[in-house]
Amino acid sequence: MALPLLAVIAATTAIPRAEAADLTETALWPNTPAARQQAETLLQRLNADLLSHPSATLTLDRWCRIHGLASPARVAAEPVHDAYLPPTAAQRQLLAVAPDTPVIHRRVRLRCGGYVLSEADNWYVPSRLTPAMNHQLETSDIAFGRAVQDLHFRRHTLAVRLLWHPGTSDGGGEMHIPARVLQHQAVLVLPDGTPFSEVIETYTGAVLAFPPH
Numbered sequence: 614m615a616l617p618l619l620a621v622i623a624a625t626t627a628i629p630r631a632e633a634a635d636l637t638e639t640a641l642w643p644n645t646p647a648a649r650q651q652a653e654t655l656l657q658r659l660n661a662d663l664l665s666h667p668s669a670t671l672t673l674d675r676w677c678r679i680h681g682l683a684s685p686a687r688v689a690a691e692p693v694h695d696a697y698l699p700p701t702a703a704q705r706q707l708l709a710v711a712p713d714t715p716v717i718h719r720r721v722r723l724r725c726g727g728y729v730l731s732e733a734d735n736w737y738v739p740s741r742l743t744p745a746m747n748h749q750l751e752t753s754d755i756a757f758g759r760a761v762q763d764l765h766f767r768r769h770t771l772a773v774r775l776l777w778h779p780g781t782s783d784g785g786g787e788m789h790i791p792a793r794v795l796q797h798q799a800v801l802v803l804p805d806g807t808p809f810s811e812v813i814e815t816y817t818g819a820v821l822a823f824p825p826h
Contacts, residue, residue, distance in 0.1 A: 641824075642788040648825045649779040649788065656794060659820055660773065663797055667768040669814055670758030673723060673730050680823045683726025690721035690756040693732070700736050707800055708738055708808050715739055723756060728819040733757070733812055741809035757810070765804055772798040777818075790818040 642648050659676060666672050670688050678686035700708070700716040710716060716736050723731045735757050739747050742761060749760045774796040779788070794816055801810040 642790065642821070643825070644786050644788045651825050652779040652788070652790070652821060655821060656777070656779075659816070660775075660795060664770055664773070667766055667801070668758035668762060669731070669733075669768075669797070669812070670723070670756040671762070673725060676820065677725035677728075677730070682728055682730075682822060686725060688723050688725050688730065688756050688759075689754045690733075691724055691729075691754060693720040693722060696720040698734065698736075704736055704811055707811055708736070710738055717750075719750065719757065721756070728822050729817055730820055731814050731816045733814045735810055735812045737810040738808075741803065741807065757812070761801075761810075764809075766801045766809070767804070768799050768801055770797060770799045774798075790821055792818055794818055794820065 642652060659672075662672050662676070663669055673688045674686055677683055677688065696718075698718050698720075700718070702712075705712065705714070705716065708716065715738070717739055719735045719737070721733055721735075722729045723733060737750075737757070742750075742764070746760050746763075749755045750757065776796060777791050777794045796816065797812075797814045799812050799814075800808050801812065802808045
């Protein structure tokens with residue numbers, strides 16, 4: 614099926630419905646031009662890594678390991694209950710499913726150690742996963758990308774929303790890193806091109822929860 618082209622969206626234009634939890638702590642970064650430039654470079658690097666790999670989960674595993682956020686550096690999914698969002702007609706069209714085909718919504722906070730690195734909304738078609746994958750997703754804290762990695766899926770990014778640009782220093786003291794810094798919307802497809810999941814991922818300021826180098 615044809616998929617929409619990637620759109621880079623300004624911070625004033627919202628991808629609907631995904632809201633990151635304000636459960637982040639960041640390291641104390643000095644409010645200097647050099648530190649702001651480093652923060653900008655790191656966020657651009659994370660964005661590029663997410664765009665160039667199929668699994669956001671495994672990308673965050675690597676990010677957590679490289680920057681020493683936790684040991685072991687393994688992302689786990691913390692389910693957010695009472696957050697059910699039924700799929701819209703547009704989402705069903707994107708997933709190529711009929712109006713009566715079951716589509717499950719799962720919202721999680723992706724944690725690495727004590728840090729919530731992102732909050733993800735995921736609408737997936739359980740009939741396109743294996744029974745074992747569905748069981749894991751229903752009964753454990755496994756992240757979606759880890760649960761379905763044996764599908765050898767591909768990721769098509771639909772939109773990127775840059776929520777924060779560090780910019781230039783406005784004085785001394787500490788840099789304010791906001792709770793939300795980046796958002797991605799993507800569809801995951803099987804090797805034959807069949808879509809099975811749409812995700813909206815909001816990355817938190819905790820992706821910078823380490824001292825500047």
